[in-house]
Amino acid sequence: MDLEPTAEEAAFRAEVRAFLKREVTPEVWAAHRDLGEQGMWSPDFTKAFRRKLGAAGYIGMGWPAQYGGGGRSRIFQAIFWDEMEYFRAPGLDRSITYVPNALMAFGTEQQKAMLLPRIIKGELSWFVGYSEAEAGSDLANMKTRAVADGDDFVITGQKMFSSDAHMADYGWVAARTDPSGPKHKGISLFIVDMRSPGVKITKYPTLAGWTHHAVYFDQVRVPRSMLVGTQDEGWKVVMGAIDFERAALSSPGLVGYQFDRLLAWCSKDRDGADRPIDDPLVQDELARLAIEAEGARLMSYWLASLHARGLMPQHETSLALLVKREVSRRMDISGLDLLGPHAPLRAGSPHAQLDGEVEVEYRDHLYFQFAAGGFDITRNVVAQRGLGLPR
Amino acid sequence: MDITLNEDQALIAETAKSFAQSALTPARIRELEETENGFDAGVWREMAQMGWAGAPFPDAFGGSGFGLFELSLIVEALGQGAIPSPIYSSVVEGGMLLLEAGSEAQKKAWLPRIAAGEGLLTTAITEPAGGLAPGQIRTEIARAGNGFAINGTKLFVRDAGAAEAMICLGRSGLRPEDLTLLLVPGDAPGVARRRLKAAGGEALWEVTFSNVRLGADALVGEAGGAWPHVAQLLLRGAAMKSAELVGIGQASLDLTLSYAKTRVQFARPIGSFQGVQHHMANVYRDLWLCRLLAWQANARLASGKPAGREVAMAKAKAGECMPALTRIAHQVHGAIAYYRDYPLELYYHRAIAAQSAYGDAGHHRRALARLLREDLGRFRGEDPHELPVHHV
Numbered sequence: 001m002d003l004e005p006t007a008e009e010a011a012f013r014a015e016v017r018a019f020l021k022r023e024v025t026p027e028v029w030a031a032h033r034d035l036g037e038q039g040m041w042s043p044d045f046t047k048a049f050r051r052k053l054g055a056a057g058y059i060g061m062g063w064p065a066q067y068g069g070g071g072r073s074r075i076f077q078a079i080f081w082d083e084m085e086y087f088r089a090p091g092l093d094r095s096i097t098y099v100p101n102a103l104m105a106f107g108t109e110q111q112k113a114m115l116l117p118r119i120i121k122g123e124l125s126w127f128v129g130y131s132e133a134e135a136g137s138d139l140a141n142m143k144t145r146a147v148a149d150g151d152d153f154v155i156t157g158q159k160m161f162s163s164d165a166h167m168a169d170y171g172w173v174a175a176r177t178d179p180s181g182p183k184h185k186g187i188s189l190f191i192v193d194m195r196s197p198g199v200k201i202t203k204y205p206t207l208a209g210w211t212h213h214a215v216y217f218d219q220v221r222v223p224r225s226m227l228v229g230t231q232d233e234g235w236k237v238v239m240g241a242i243d244f245e246r247a248a249l250s251s252p253g254l255v256g257y258q259f260d261r262l263l264a265w266c267s268k269d270r271d272g273a274d275r276p277i278d279d280p281l282v283q284d285e286l287a288r289l290a291i292e293a294e295g296a297r298l299m300s301y302w303l304a305s306l307h308a309r310g311l312m313p314q315h316e317t318s319l320a321l322l323v324k325r326e327v328s329r330r331m332d333i334s335g336l337d338l339l340g341p342h343a344p345l346r347a348g349s350p351h352a353q354l355d356g357e358v359e360v361e362y363r364d365h366l367y368f369q370f371a372a373g374g375f376d377i378t379r380n381v382v383a384q385r386g387l388g389l390p391r
Numbered sequence: 392m393d394i395t396l397n398e399d400q401a402l403i404a405e406t407a408k409s410f411a412q413s414a415l416t417p418a419r420i421r422e423l424e425e426t427e428n429g430f431d432a433g434v435w436r437e438m439a440q441m442g443w444a445g446a447p448f449p450d451a452f453g454g455s456g457f458g459l460f461e462l463s464l465i466v467e468a469l470g471q472g473a474i475p476s477p478i479y480s481s482v483v484e485g486g487m488l489l490l491e492a493g494s495e496a497q498k499k500a501w502l503p504r505i506a507a508g509e510g511l512l513t514t515a516i517t518e519p520a521g522g523l524a525p526g527q528i529r530t531e532i533a534r535a536g537n538g539f540a541i542n543g544t545k546l547f548v549r550d551a552g553a554a555e556a557m558i559c560l561g562r563s564g565l566r567p568e569d570l571t572l573l574l575v576p577g578d579a580p581g582v583a584r585r586r587l588k589a590a591g592g593e594a595l596w597e598v599t600f601s602n603v604r605l606g607a608d609a610l611v612g613e614a615g616g617a618w619p620h621v622a623q624l625l626l627r628g629a630a631m632k633s634a635e636l637v638g639i640g641q642a643s644l645d646l647t648l649s650y651a652k653t654r655v656q657f658a659r660p661i662g663s664f665q666g667v668q669h670h671m672a673n674v675y676r677d678l679w680l681c682r683l684l685a686w687q688a689n690a691r692l693a694s695g696k697p698a699g700r701e702v703a704m705a706k707a708k709a710g711e712c713m714p715a716l717t718r719i720a721h722q723v724h725g726a727i728a729y730y731r732d733y734p735l736e737l738y739y740h741r742a743i744a745a746q747s748a749y750g751d752a753g754h755h756r757r758a759l760a761r762l763l764r765e766d767l768g769r770f771r772g773e774d775p776h777e778l779p780v781h782h783v
Binding site: 001002003004005006009010013017075086256260263264267277280283284286287288290291294295298299301302305306308309319322323376378379380382383384386387388389390391 | 392393394395396397400460648651652659660662663665667668669671672673675676679680683684686687690691694704707708756757759760763764767770771772773774775776778
């Protein structure tokens with residue numbers, strides 16, 4: 001038990017903070033956010049920023065040396081994720097978390113040689129094609145087909161809720177290769193070049209104001225060499241790296257940022273008016289939020305500690321993600337409460353507080369309650385896999 | 392950074408847990424609740440033999456050199472087993488207070504005997520007004536001859552019936568923190584006790600001091616210099632109660648899980664219902680959050696660094712969540728656990744007793760609010776970012 005960072009860990013955190021302060025300035029913030037299309041940062045800025053992460057060595061910092069990685073422990077990776085989230089920096093998504101880890105675990109040598117050197121430099125953006133209209137929480141119910149045809153597979157179907165598909169170079173796509181068996185069998189995983197003929201992307205505006213995507217595959221030919229893992233056993237690939245993705249998503253940086261932003265706002269001197277922080281009820285709420293944020297922080301680093309020790313936490317990862325997202329929602333809700341009459345003022349409105357961010361996030365973070373394992377699905381996972389309750 | 396138990400710590404936790412699970416039957420624990428001293432002297436001797444009564448004392452005073460963090464693991468296990476013992480009165484309070492504030496002679500006289508489970512020492516801090524602020528201490532300590540005289544009433548004194556002596560906090564001046572500690576033999580003329588009937592497994596007492604005369608050597612620490620030591624004692628108690636609450640929560644969860652897996656209604660184990668599963672997932676989440684916060688609080692205290700923030704967070708969270716956990720545990724059990732012979736009731740009582748000890752959740756959130764106003768840096772943690780003022 002040692003809650004203090006080592007000198008090396010503290011120095012690394014300082015280095016990442018200095019990098020982010022240099023790269024995500026208020027001017028950059030003002031110039032490159034695209035609340036319409038992207039919700040946050042413009043696609044071009046995200047791609048350029050990801051290359052900077054690659055050049056700084058952050059993408060491959062935890063990869064094994066054989067793939068050009070730095071072999072840093074999960075504590076260092078958790079520090080990196082934490083600071084990235086705190087600074088609301090772009091590029092920390094499946095393209096550098098889930099996909100390379102799944103590729104290292106399940107990919108062929110040819111796939112790794114082709115893709116990992118580009119991923120580690122931050123050159124590639126990915127979308128993950130799992131969810132479908134009829135396959136959400138019940139993911140194995142997917143209907144998209146992949147039919148073997150000579151040296152190719154031919155994929156036909158539709159993927160929904162496909163974050164960042166519009167800026168993806170590749171898709172990491174699950175499709176059914178054997179429709180005859182039980183639904184967890186007969187799924188295979190493919191790497192799909194998004195420039196392939198037959199790939200079509202459509203847009204859906206979300207209630208948060210940004211745009212989400214669906215991807216249609218119409219007889220899209222994918223070479224057999226782009227099959228990941230064993231044919232019909234793609235479910236293993238789907239589940240195999242999901243804990244890494246959840247660990248990255250459970251980073252506490254966002255809730256730290258949300259808390260600090262509220263605290264700064266409540267502490268600000270106001271002409272002739274009492275500061276919110278002088279109100280005992282506000283103090284009590286801030287104390288409660290501080291405790292929640294600290295809990296989320298500890299849980300995330302607990303998880304990193306388990307990984308750093310070589311243990312393989314499973315349901316703990318789901319638990320940490322649930323906690324982080326529940327705490328974030330708590331910050332959204334308390335934030336609106338604390339802003340009082342200004343709460344509904346949207347970004348860009350006269351008199352909007354905190355750039356209207358609290359109201360935007362109140363809408364945006366609604367997806368926390370259903371994406372990558374919804375709150376209640378996660379409770380089922382924890383109860384069944386963690387606590388051994390019967391199905 | 393490593394937020395896991397190392398091998399030694401895991402071994403201590405395991406040992407403590409297996410001892411606490413088998414030391415006393417639930418029936419014996421209930422029986423002890425009705426006795427004057429509230430604990431089993433034989434069990435306490437065994438605990439002392441394992442080094443637990445001297446856990447945080449140095450070798451020179453008969454200690455086992457485990458440290459405060461390791462003590463918190465033991466306290467969690469005792470909470471989980473609902474084992475009553477004088478570990479709070481004699482170790483967390485009296486022993487540690489002497490270790491920090493006492494003279495060499497006092498430490499020599501007491502600590503080895505406490506560690507051996509022979510001497511039992513407690514403290515008398517809180518008063519009928521109930522508050523934990525220094526200004527609320529009214530018991531008077533006056534100079535009398537070469538020594539002192541005490542007059543006043545103390546409440547929630549742990550194990551006052553069994554203790555050989557108690558360290559009493561009293562007012563020796565007009566300013567709020569003009570407070571002094573005196574070591575009072577339990578049989579000193581003018582000391583009177585009444586056992587309180589309280590929920591939970593601790594033997595709590597009211598102790599009245601009527602012109603109790605003591606020599607100059609009764610002084611613990613410096614006259615007028617008591618408060619920093621008492622404040623630290625209260626933090627230590629709160630951190631340990633946070634760990635105990637986690638043990639209480641773990642026991643309640645374990646009982647409930649095994650019931651939910653085996654109790655069949657509507658032809659299915661009730662643990663297969665989502666309504667039950669969601670309850671269990673939520674309490675498991677809260678249990679781990681409380682455990683991590685308690686680990687942090689106790690590790691921080693053990694390091695000797697300022698721990699007010701970490702302890703307040705741990706106790707505020709555990710004080711709210713763990714009693715709530717026991718209520719959910721009862722809800723899942725239904726009627727069966729409403730009967731006294733079902734062990735869940737032990738934890739139902741202990742949770743509310745532990746949440747009220749050394750400051751309830753509100754007390755600790757107020758402490759955080761004080762940091763918010765007076766020491767924003769500490770409120771925001773050890774390694775805060777600059778506030779993102781460009782948005783404000």
